Amino acid sequence: MRPTVHDIAAAAGVSLATVDRVLNQRAGVRSVTREKVEQAIERIGYVRDVAAANLAKSRVYPFIFILPAGDNSFMRGLEAQVRAAIARSPVERTSISIVSVPAFNAEALVAALDEAQAAAPAGVAVVAIDSPDVIAAVNRLRAARIPVVTLVSDLPGSQRDHFAGVDNVAAGRTAGSLMGRFLGGQSGSVAVLAGSMLVRDHRERLDGFRAVMDQDFPGHALQPVLEGQDDPAQVERLIDDLLTSQEGIAGIYSLGAGNRGLIAALKKRAGKAHICVIAHELTPHTRAALNDGLIDAVLNQDAGHEVRSAIRVLKAKADGVAVFGAQERIRIDIFLKDNLPFEQDAAADTPLDRGSNQEPAQGEED
Amino acid sequence: MRPTVHDIAAAAGVSLATVDRVLNQRAGVRSVTREKVEQAIERIGYVRDVAAANLAKSRVYPFIFILPAGDNSFMRGLEAQVRAAIARSPVERTSISIVSVPAFNAEALVAALDEAQAAAPAGVAVVAIDSPDVIAAVNRLRAARIPVVTLVSDLPGSQRDHFAGVDNVAAGRTAGSLMGRFLGGQSGSVAVLAGSMLVRDHRERLDGFRAVMDQDFPGHALQPVLEGQDDPAQVERLIDDLLTSQEGIAGIYSLGAGNRGLIAALKKRAGKAHICVIAHELTPHTRAALNDGLIDAVLNQDAGHEVRSAIRVLKAKADGVAVFGAQERIRIDIFLKDNLPFEQDAAADTPLDRGSNQEPAQGEED
DNA sequence: ATTTTTTTGATTTACGTACATCAAATTTTC
DNA sequence: GAAAATTTGATGTACGTAAATCAAAAAAAT
Numbered sequence: 001m002r003p004t005v006h007d008i009a010a011a012a013g014v015s016l017a018t019v020d021r022v023l024n025q026r027a028g029v030r031s032v033t034r035e036k037v038e039q040a041i042e043r044i045g046y047v048r049d050v051a052a053a054n055l056a057k058s059r060v061y062p063f064i065f066i067l068p069a070g071d072n073s074f075m076r077g078l079e080a081q082v083r084a085a086i087a088r089s090p091v092e093r094t095s096i097s098i099v100s101v102p103a104f105n106a107e108a109l110v111a112a113l114d115e116a117q118a119a120a121p122a123g124v125a126v127v128a129i130d131s132p133d134v135i136a137a138v139n140r141l142r143a144a145r146i147p148v149v150t151l152v153s154d155l156p157g158s159q160r161d162h163f164a165g166v167d168n169v170a171a172g173r174t175a176g177s178l179m180g181r182f183l184g185g186q187s188g189s190v191a192v193l194a195g196s197m198l199v200r201d202h203r204e205r206l207d208g209f210r211a212v213m214d215q216d217f218p219g220h221a222l223q224p225v226l227e228g229q230d231d232p233a234q235v236e237r238l239i240d241d242l243l244t245s246q247e248g249i250a251g252i253y254s255l256g257a258g259n260r261g262l263i264a265a266l267k268k269r270a271g272k273a274h275i276c277v278i279a280h281e282l283t284p285h286t287r288a289a290l291n292d293g294l295i296d297a298v299l300n301q302d303a304g305h306e307v308r309s310a311i312r313v314l315k316a317k318a319d320g321v322a323v324f325g326a327q328e329r330i331r332i333d334i335f336l337k338d339n340l341p342f343e344q345d346a347a348a349d350t351p352l353d354r355g356s357n358q359e360p361a362q363g364e365e366d
Numbered sequence: 367m368r369p370t371v372h373d374i375a376a377a378a379g380v381s382l383a384t385v386d387r388v389l390n391q392r393a394g395v396r397s398v399t400r401e402k403v404e405q406a407i408e409r410i411g412y413v414r415d416v417a418a419a420n421l422a423k424s425r426v427y428p429f430i431f432i433l434p435a436g437d438n439s440f441m442r443g444l445e446a447q448v449r450a451a452i453a454r455s456p457v458e459r460t461s462i463s464i465v466s467v468p469a470f471n472a473e474a475l476v477a478a479l480d481e482a483q484a485a486a487p488a489g490v491a492v493v494a495i496d497s498p499d500v501i502a503a504v505n506r507l508r509a510a511r512i513p514v515v516t517l518v519s520d521l522p523g524s525q526r527d528h529f530a531g532v533d534n535v536a537a538g539r540t541a542g543s544l545m546g547r548f549l550g551g552q553s554g555s556v557a558v559l560a561g562s563m564l565v566r567d568h569r570e571r572l573d574g575f576r577a578v579m580d581q582d583f584p585g586h587a588l589q590p591v592l593e594g595q596d597d598p599a600q601v602e603r604l605i606d607d608l609l610t611s612q613e614g615i616a617g618i619y620s621l622g623a624g625n626r627g628l629i630a631a632l633k634k635r636a637g638k639a640h641i642c643v644i645a646h647e648l649t650p651h652t653r654a655a656l657n658d659g660l661i662d663a664v665l666n667q668d669a670g671h672e673v674r675s676a677i678r679v680l681k682a683k684a685d686g687v688a689v690f691g692a693q694e695r696i697r698i699d700i701f702l703k704d705n706l707p708f709e710q711d712a713a714a715d716t717p718l719d720r721g722s723n724q725e726p727a728q729g730e731e732d
Numbered sequence: 733a734t735t736t737t738t739t740t741g742a743t744t745t746a747c748g749t750a751c752a753t754c755a756a757a758t759t760t761t762c
Numbered sequence: 763g764a765a766a767a768t769t770t771g772a773t774g775t776a777c778g779t780a781a782a783t784c785a786a787a788a789a790a791a792t
Contacts, residue, residue: 380740380741381740381741381742382741382742382743383740383741383742383743384739384740384741387739387740394738394739394740395739395740396738396739396740399739399740418747420747421746421747421748421749422746422747423747424746424747424748
């Protein structure tokens with residue numbers, strides 16, 4: 001049987017009240033006694049029963065999620081996942097609020113972070129913008145002992161507790177490797193379409209992509225990076241211009257959002273030589289394009305994973321408990337048209353497999 | 367505030383004892399009363415606090431994992447993950463025992479299943495072999511109201527509650543698609559190496575692979591399937607023979623285990639034209655081969671995921687609770703040498719990221 | 733209408749932890 | 763060595779649920 005607080009008391013030769021004082025770092029314990037108790041804890045291998053503790057405390061975790069606004073399928077999917085988590089709140093003892101800020105706007109993000117700090121939540125998850133002001137705002141939160149998890153886009157150099165997102169350099173490298181191999185002997189240059197170099201994840205993907213292309217596939221020159229602000233309309237114009245002004249584009253790597261515009265532009269040149277297209281994030285649009293052969297591969301990060309992971313980590317940090325790393329890695333999914341998961345509404349992420357003996361649920365995670 | 371049993375009692379106008387009788391399906395309640403209570407539960411939206419319930423019951427879940435024995439890196443990794451779960455037992459209220467059976471031996475598996483049934487556990491996880499006897503044994507377990515989850519290899523046609531593993535047809539299709547595209551214009555035939563056609567996962571991978579190759583890349587003929595019994599020595603002999611007797615092998619798809627033998631055989635022909643190799647499961651051997659360029663892509667299923675998922679599902683089934691499908695999908699990881707996660711001992715799957723502000727853990731899941 | 737059986741209510745204890753209160757013991761201070 | 767301050771112990775309540783007991787009420791059987 002698992003040792004309890006009573007066992008600590010017996011082992012340390014002190015009363016339950018003293019054990020409680022040590023465990024919950026309350027005042028009024030001599031350091032000699034404290035040590036005696038701590039050694040007993042170590043010796044008998046006591047681990048706090050978190051379920052019982054939460055029950056006794058009737059603890060709830062107020063969390064704040066700061067997400068970029070705008071017409072971006074991935075971000076809207078992410079928000080839907082947060083809303084799904086809100087629906088689970090009673091069971092998970094969370095109380096989550098969503099704060100929406102304009103995309104690619106560091107100032108607004110700083111304001112939102114400061115406001116979040118004022119609300120004194122048990123944790124904050126934020127889709128970060130890489131800027132010194134934002135780093136400072138995150139560090140202020142940490143100084144106020146509020147755990148911070150970056151979501152999707154990281155903020156190195158800050159004191160954020162954890163990053164719930166993919167390794168974007170590896171994602172870019174993978175894209176480069178697939179691009180090079182899919183192009184095979186074909187000649188031609190490769191275009192890169194990003195959202196903004198302001199966000200870390202886009203910069204990192206570009207770095208990884210460039211590194212592999214330069215080293216392993218030097219035959220394919222890279223065009224200057226296009227920045228479409230993750231905006232479909234803008235992206236469509238950029239790609240239209242590119243494809244009319246430039247000859248010999250063999251591949252396009254779309255490392256940001258706004259793929260609706262990219263797909264629209266690609267559709268206009270139906271019949272011409274195939275361009276190898278690799279994009280990010282599986283949305284209804286990229287899925288359809290993958291099926292139609294307009295896009296060759298989609299690299300995806302599972303927004304549901306990221307949200308659930310962020311919540312688990314924030315809880316753990318709030319409780320001062322170790323995070324189980326193996327469970328929190330967010331992976332890069334590579335989708336070809338041959339391994340697409342069954343279509344499923346991300347928001348309507350309802351429990352499947354509830355009856356007995358159903359087929360395995362398709363299109364999900366862990 | 368979340369409604370409690372007291373709220374049910376008040377809402378239904380009955381006593382706490384009656385509510386308890388209904389909730390825990392005890393006898394001695396008239397059907398009229400039972401319905402009154404059930405309606406009240408529905409009406410006020412009561413959800414049982416599982417943590418509190420488990421605390422009150424001091425519930426433990428005795429589970430049995432039936433795994434194939436043998437010198438197979440993936441299966442040994444799987445076993446290591448089960449052992450890691452055993453280490454977490456006190457916290458997770460599980461009590462897991464491992465039963466080892468000879469690989470590809472349906473009779474032994476049936477015996478193990480029957481023995482498991484005699485032990486009356488709260489659930490059984492099994493790496494299935496596709497045979498009518500095994501199906502019958504699994505159905506016996508289910509008839510005895512013991513939840514069964516198939517692990518890695520499924521058993522359709524049986525009444526297993528859930529499959530914790532990947533969509534192997536999709537995996538095979540993906541392998542086919544990658545093989546076809548990586549080969550590009552190159553000519554030559556493609557060999558397929560399996561473990562045994564007795565296990566479902568191998569058959570399904572073959573089906574998927576064949577479908578894509580036949581349809582999308584008819585230029586590459588498939589060689590007859592080689593069965594290596596997942597045994598490195600046997601595999602090495604098979605591949606040695608193949609490569610000396612056959613000319614013009616452009617690709618090899620290894621859909622089972624025993625890749626050590628494959629890699630050894632490949633090493634012997636260093637200097638000759640590159641053969642495109644796609645294999646399954648990331649082990650120290652395949653990882654090294656990927657880095658060396660001997661293997662072009664590795665499709666992987668995360669054993670840690672599968673084990674943790676199986677446990678979550680078994681618990682849910684034991685409690686008669688709905689499974690959260692989105693969290694239980696096991697994904698197919700595609701590894702190129704460009705997106706290999708940092709090396710990590712699968713067994714020593716210790717919590718990372720335990721201090722504050724560490725880099726995100728690499729090489730993991732959910 | 734009485735007895736028997738079944739159903740319902742009232743109450744208590746337990747799970748492991750948190751938290752509060754008050755008394756007793758110990759240490760520190762003067 | 764006495765007073766003051768600090769530390770420790772003893773005890774009780776709470777969290778939401780499970781489970782048991784016994785009495786009371788209601789229903790069914792005679």
